[in-house]
Amino acid sequence: MISDDIKTDLAKTLPAGRVVFDFNDRPEYTKDATELVFTPDALFFAETEDEIIAALKWCRRHGLPVVLRGAGTGYSGGALAVKGGLLLSTERMKNIVIDRDHRIATAGPGAITGDIMAAAERQGLFYPPDPASYLESTIGGNVAENAGGLRCKKYGVTKDYVVAVRGITADGDIVTLDNNCPFGLMDVIIGSEGTLFIVTSVTLRLIPLPSPGRTIQAVFPRAVDAAAVVAEVTAAGIVPMVMEFMDRDAIACSNQYDPGHRIEEGEAMLLFETDGRGADSDADRIKDICGTYTPSVLREASGADERETLWQTRRNLSKAVKETAHSKTAEDVCVPPSRLPELVAYVEQLRRRLRVRVNCYGHAGDGNLHVNFLGMTGSAGEAEDTQRGVAMLFEKTLALGGTLTGEHGIGITKKDFLAREFDPPTITFMRRLKAVFDQADILNPGKMFV
Amino acid sequence: MISDDIKTDLAKTLPAGRVVFDFNDRPEYTKDATELVFTPDALFFAETEDEIIAALKWCRRHGLPVVLRGAGTGYSGGALAVKGGLLLSTERMKNIVIDRDHRIATAGPGAITGDIMAAAERQGLFYPPDPASYLESTIGGNVAENAGGLRCKKYGVTKDYVVAVRGITADGDIVTLDNNCPFGLMDVIIGSEGTLFIVTSVTLRLIPLPSPGRTIQAVFPRAVDAAAVVAEVTAAGIVPMVMEFMDRDAIACSNQYDPGHRIEEGEAMLLFETDGRGADSDADRIKDICGTYTPSVLREASGADERETLWQTRRNLSKAVKETAHSKTAEDVCVPPSRLPELVAYVEQLRRRLRVRVNCYGHAGDGNLHVNFLGMTGSAGEAEDTQRGVAMLFEKTLALGGTLTGEHGIGITKKDFLAREFDPPTITFMRRLKAVFDQADILNPGKMFV
Numbered sequence: 001m002i003s004d005d006i007k008t009d010l011a012k013t014l015p016a017g018r019v020v021f022d023f024n025d026r027p028e029y030t031k032d033a034t035e036l037v038f039t040p041d042a043l044f045f046a047e048t049e050d051e052i053i054a055a056l057k058w059c060r061r062h063g064l065p066v067v068l069r070g071a072g073t074g075y076s077g078g079a080l081a082v083k084g085g086l087l088l089s090t091e092r093m094k095n096i097v098i099d100r101d102h103r104i105a106t107a108g109p110g111a112i113t114g115d116i117m118a119a120a121e122r123q124g125l126f127y128p129p130d131p132a133s134y135l136e137s138t139i140g141g142n143v144a145e146n147a148g149g150l151r152c153k154k155y156g157v158t159k160d161y162v163v164a165v166r167g168i169t170a171d172g173d174i175v176t177l178d179n180n181c182p183f184g185l186m187d188v189i190i191g192s193e194g195t196l197f198i199v200t201s202v203t204l205r206l207i208p209l210p211s212p213g214r215t216i217q218a219v220f221p222r223a224v225d226a227a228a229v230v231a232e233v234t235a236a237g238i239v240p241m242v243m244e245f246m247d248r249d250a251i252a253c254s255n256q257y258d259p260g261h262r263i264e265e266g267e268a269m270l271l272f273e274t275d276g277r278g279a280d281s282d283a284d285r286i287k288d289i290c291g292t293y294t295p296s297v298l299r300e301a302s303g304a305d306e307r308e309t310l311w312q313t314r315r316n317l318s319k320a321v322k323e324t325a326h327s328k329t330a331e332d333v334c335v336p337p338s339r340l341p342e343l344v345a346y347v348e349q350l351r352r353r354l355r356v357r358v359n360c361y362g363h364a365g366d367g368n369l370h371v372n373f374l375g376m377t378g379s380a381g382e383a384e385d386t387q388r389g390v391a392m393l394f395e396k397t398l399a400l401g402g403t404l405t406g407e408h409g410i411g412i413t414k415k416d417f418l419a420r421e422f423d424p425p426t427i428t429f430m431r432r433l434k435a436v437f438d439q440a441d442i443l444n445p446g447k448m449f450v
Numbered sequence: 451m452i453s454d455d456i457k458t459d460l461a462k463t464l465p466a467g468r469v470v471f472d473f474n475d476r477p478e479y480t481k482d483a484t485e486l487v488f489t490p491d492a493l494f495f496a497e498t499e500d501e502i503i504a505a506l507k508w509c510r511r512h513g514l515p516v517v518l519r520g521a522g523t524g525y526s527g528g529a530l531a532v533k534g535g536l537l538l539s540t541e542r543m544k545n546i547v548i549d550r551d552h553r554i555a556t557a558g559p560g561a562i563t564g565d566i567m568a569a570a571e572r573q574g575l576f577y578p579p580d581p582a583s584y585l586e587s588t589i590g591g592n593v594a595e596n597a598g599g600l601r602c603k604k605y606g607v608t609k610d611y612v613v614a615v616r617g618i619t620a621d622g623d624i625v626t627l628d629n630n631c632p633f634g635l636m637d638v639i640i641g642s643e644g645t646l647f648i649v650t651s652v653t654l655r656l657i658p659l660p661s662p663g664r665t666i667q668a669v670f671p672r673a674v675d676a677a678a679v680v681a682e683v684t685a686a687g688i689v690p691m692v693m694e695f696m697d698r699d700a701i702a703c704s705n706q707y708d709p710g711h712r713i714e715e716g717e718a719m720l721l722f723e724t725d726g727r728g729a730d731s732d733a734d735r736i737k738d739i740c741g742t743y744t745p746s747v748l749r750e751a752s753g754a755d756e757r758e759t760l761w762q763t764r765r766n767l768s769k770a771v772k773e774t775a776h777s778k779t780a781e782d783v784c785v786p787p788s789r790l791p792e793l794v795a796y797v798e799q800l801r802r803r804l805r806v807r808v809n810c811y812g813h814a815g816d817g818n819l820h821v822n823f824l825g826m827t828g829s830a831g832e833a834e835d836t837q838r839g840v841a842m843l844f845e846k847t848l849a850l851g852g853t854l855t856g857e858h859g860i861g862i863t864k865k866d867f868l869a870r871e872f873d874p875p876t877i878t879f880m881r882r883l884k885a886v887f888d889q890a891d892i893l894n895p896g897k898m899f900v
Binding site: 188334405 | 552619623625630632633634637640642646658687727728788853868871872876880882883885898
């Protein structure tokens with residue numbers, strides 16, 4: 001905790017009315033989607049680069065960390081002030097400019113990703129990366145975590161669309177890094193979880209809006225059949241815009257959360273959407289393949305309303321799962337797509353072996369599976385089994401040649417496992433790389449590394 | 451120069467018959483495509499990682515640089531031993547394994563890029579990045595320079611296909627870096643021009659082989675019309691597999707080099723190839739657009755032979771230009787595609803103002819223009835004007851918001867201009883990043899930085 005004198009000094013340094021010291025009124029700024037709680041020393045709503053530089057320099061003088069925060073929707077703790085310090089909210093820096101001729105969007109870090117998509121769409125353009133939180137999460141947060149989404153197998157992740165980031169170094173210089181920078185300097189920043197650089201503006205390439213396609217839902221009495229469909233669609237060279245997988249318990253959560261949009265029960269559901277060229281022939285082929293694996297439901301959205309219903313179910317899933325339970329621990333492991341059936345089978349084993357509810361859903365095309373450990377009562381046994389279950393899931397994922405985080409980042413929730421996935425020289429490179437940008441370790445300390 | 455004792459020691463350290471000290475028989479290893487000459491102290495044809503580690507450790511003990519070399523086709527001097535030392539050729543490490551099920555190629559750094567493409571194609575798969583040198587250049591060199599190519603607007607550059615690099619650190623550790631590594635560690639290696647890491651194996655993702663399309667050539671009496679066609683094709687949302695531009699003098703060089711495959715004279719030629727879905731409708735649309743700008747030639751390859759003729763012309767262009775002249779200085783600047791007409795017009799001005807022959811050709815879709823300064827006599831005035839011309843071209847490129855190298859790298863030929871394109875904090879980050887991987891500055895010293 002900082003003293004009242006220090007608080008007074010900070011309040012004088014920064015614009016009036018935009019510094020917060022009392023978090024009783026603003027508990028949301030002590031949390032993110034992990035449900036962990038860390039109270040910062042102060043919160044500042046930045047509006048300009050000059051203000052950020054002033055705040056940063058003040059923090060350096062006082063030896064306080066600077067923690068960046070977008071919408072606080074992250075699942076790895078990246079936006080939590082785990083060592084106190086100044087929480088720097090960029091949510092007010094949300095200007096969006098679309099340059100239609102050059103197919104470029106320039107956005108403040110606080111711009112909501114969904115607002116960027118909508119602004120692009122009004123000009124006939126498309127910003128594809130769509131984390132499930134896209135209606136709330138900010139582009140600054142998406143860049144910090146290199147967010148993926150449902151469309152990322154076909155269209156790529158955040159990194160594939162960033163052409164430049166402008167921002168402030170830990171030394172207080174304003175710098176623009178673009179994809180011409182030697183040594184991939186811009187790529188280093190994307191996904192660096194706020195530990196290297198304060199992004200103040202993001203330049204994104206946009207693509208022509210693809211023509212809309214068709215939406216197909218299939219429910220299977222046996223999970224192995226859903227897995228076989230995914231393998232066969234992939235082998236056929238079809239890359240649908242979306243190919244989502246949902247297990248029985250995830251379906252149950254969705255039905256409990258939103259009984260009006262009920263999904264038929266089954267061991268597994270697949271949701272497909274095609275788009276662009278070949279949308280029709282792809283959809284026909286997908287239906288054919290599904291049909292050969294005896295689905296209990298195989299339906300195509302007949303219009304915009306039915307499509308919206310199917311989508312709504314998937315988009316709400318994260319919330320639906322959370323509302324069902326007393327506590328939710330969400331992991332997003334990723335394995336080579338061909339190993340996904342094994343991972344799904346292992347989740348089924350975990351469900352039987354643990355004293356917590358376990359379910360999963362995810363992006364079948366790229367092997368990214370969201371696995372949730374749900375405590376239903378808040379008991380100590382549940383907490384223990386969640387911890388055990390996460391560790392078991394991580395071991396299995398690595399054994400299958402996978403990675404511990406598809407799109408959520410390392411943050412604090414996965415840093416203890418870093419050394420399991422990466423060898424000592426790689427971790428040494430990471431440590432040195434942190435010092436390249438932030439020798440004083442002022443930016444988001446305590447994250448990614450043990 | 452190293453002493454005879456030291457040579458004897460090195461020869462004893464490494465496998466017999468694969469160390470070279472006398473370059474009179476092997477002058478090619480003192481050069482690359484820049485035509486600059488630097489003689490290494492020794493050359494070693496490595497075959498295994500253990501040998502490379504032994505060579506590296508020996509060089510560290512003796513304070514000698516290690517310079518990596520693939521096929522020596524680079525245009526920026528990356529493979530030149532500018533400070534002497536050991537030239538480490540990886541050309542014998544050329545094993546290629548295609549995993550059809552997972553759509554993955556694993557290749558030694560010395561594998562010829564064209565051989566990887568061919569091996570993939572035999573399995574119905576496609577490795578798209580195609581630098582003009584792809585029949586000679588190695589994947590190790592392509593990774594070192596992050597090579598692009600004719601198809602890169604549609605399919606991306608080398609970086610977009612690398613999923614992992616295995617190699618040896620400057621400290622002699624074997625490490626695998628993949629695209630799950632935090633801080634984009636793998637991205638840092640790609641395009642690092644042999645200054646950070648010794649790549650011993652590259653893992654590449656492959657994509658399904660797209661269906662072949664159509665090849666169209668159009669020659670225009672006015673260069674501005676060719677530029678307008680490019681703009682209109684782009685605005686229509688069409689991304690052909692290839693959209694190449696060639697100016698009058700480049701056409702003349704091609705015709706002189708290969709009179710059997712004569713291109714009709716004109717101010718500018720465009721070469722298009724479509725592929726995959728929509729190949730037919732794209733080709734129709736491209737022909738329509740070309741037609742409205744009164745081309746003097748508009749033809750479509752009627753079969754495989756005619757297609758090969760059109761391609762051959764483009765593929766030979768680099769050699770054709772070189773053979774025409776006494777000396778050739780090749781730059782590959784890149785501007786935002788919308789500024790390409792201005793850049794082409796400026797090259798026309800340079801041609802009139804300088805005492806050297808100047809021509810250009812390049813990838814119109816991504817604004818990447820290869821500009822050649824040709825000395826015809828070897829006079830001092832030509833050398834002077836080449837130097838002046840390159841500087842003027844770089845200034846103009848930066849003024850148009852461009853970058854000094856689209857795909858050739860910085861090496862030694864562009865390092866003096868680095869500070870014109872990047873600001874001091876960025877260059878500081880580069881220097882620090884070099885030290886993250888190679889504190890002793892043993893790997894390819896004297897490159898990229900002044």
